[in-house]
Amino acid sequence: MPELPEVETTRRGIEPHIRGQRIDDVIVRDRRLRWPIPRQIPSALRGLTVQSVSRRAKYLLLDTESGTIIVHLGMSGSLRIVTPQAPLRPHDHVDMIFANGKALRFRDPRRFGAMLWTRDDPLEHELLKHLGPEPLGNAFSGEHLHEHSRGRRVAVKDFIMNSRVVSGVGNIYANEALFMSGIHPRRPAGRIALPRYLQLADAIRDVLSKAIGMGGTTLRDFTRENGEPGYFRIELAVYDRKGEPCKRCAQPLRLITQGQRATYYCASCQR
DNA sequence: AGTGCGGCCTGTCCGC
DNA sequence: TGCGGACAGGCCGCAC
Numbered sequence: 001m002p003e004l005p006e007v008e009t010t011r012r013g014i015e016p017h018i019r020g021q022r023i024d025d026v027i028v029r030d031r032r033l034r035w036p037i038p039r040q041i042p043s044a045l046r047g048l049t050v051q052s053v054s055r056r057a058k059y060l061l062l063d064t065e066s067g068t069i070i071v072h073l074g075m076s077g078s079l080r081i082v083t084p085q086a087p088l089r090p091h092d093h094v095d096m097i098f099a100n101g102k103a104l105r106f107r108d109p110r111r112f113g114a115m116l117w118t119r120d121d122p123l124e125h126e127l128l129k130h131l132g133p134e135p136l137g138n139a140f141s142g143e144h145l146h147e148h149s150r151g152r153r154v155a156v157k158d159f160i161m162n163s164r165v166v167s168g169v170g171n172i173y174a175n176e177a178l179f180m181s182g183i184h185p186r187r188p189a190g191r192i193a194l195p196r197y198l199q200l201a202d203a204i205r206d207v208l209s210k211a212i213g214m215g216g217t218t219l220r221d222f223t224r225e226n227g228e229p230g231y232f233r234i235e236l237a238v239y240d241r242k243g244e245p246c247k248r249c250a251q252p253l254r255l256i257t258q259g260q261r262a263t264y265y266c267a268s269c270q271r
Numbered sequence: 272a273g274t275g276c277g278g279c280c281t282g283t284c285c286g287c
Numbered sequence: 288t289g290c291g292g293a294c295a296g297g298c299c300g301c302a303c
Contacts, residue, residue: 111281153274154274
């Protein structure tokens with residue numbers, strides 16, 4: 001479900017409610033996520049104060065004075081600000097109760113998400129330390145993509161979805177960015193010249209920024225911290241539009257499979 | 272080293 | 288109406 005814009009939308013939504021707030025309690029109803037929620041999480045967190053909510057790739061980092069809660073939403077996770085009395089829905093696995101009377105509620109039907117705890121630098125955590133540059137940060141560029149793709153035969157779509165190359169580019173936005181830059185998703189990454197990578201990097205930045213500005217994309221079930229959907233869906237040019245006319249040339253869009261993921265593209269605009 | 276899969280889970284939708 | 292199968296926004300870990 002959530003890609004980088006949806007995670008960033010969540011971060012912006014929850015931070016004002018929990019920043020500076022003391023954690024009074026943590027209720028774990030089901031610890032079976034991708035990795036089990038550590039047993040010490042409730043006792044370790046009780047009494048700590050959330051200093052800030054930051055993001056690295058699709059990981060949310062709730063920083064406290066003595067450690068960091070690492071949250072990943074996986075395919076179906078969401079975080080919402082509720083009152084602790086709000087009725088529970090299925091798959092509401094965790095509540096963090098704050099001193100201001102609000103609760104941060106973690107829901108994840110498919111349980112591909114994660115909630116972990118580290119007292120060390122979270123960026124050095126095994127899950128985060130090999131991540132490539134942030135696509136909206138200064139270290140990401142067309143030159144970076146060009147340099148790291150030399151000699152590689154992997155399809156460019158899989159290449160930009162590799163989190164060691166650039167972090168946080170998921171399936172929807174990979175499809176969109178390749179359309180925007182006119183690159184065929186199956187083209188081998190090593191056979192794309194620098195000017196096209198400059199365009200692709202621009203497209204990745206643009207599509208992610210714009211989606212964040214619109215509160216992310218809601219296809220099926222993404223909801224923000226307040227339960228609202230994201231509005232970027234109406235801007236999607238190719239994703240989930242099989243057979244519909246290309247917005248540029250009106251040819252029907254195609255759907256193929258790459259790495260067990262859906263790829264949508266225009267066969268005449270993308271080469 | 273780079274590449275391509277299988278697998279983790281539940282919910283939903285589609286065709287029969 | 289019921290049922291099986293395919294599919295879904297992520298990503299680790301393994302075999303080659």
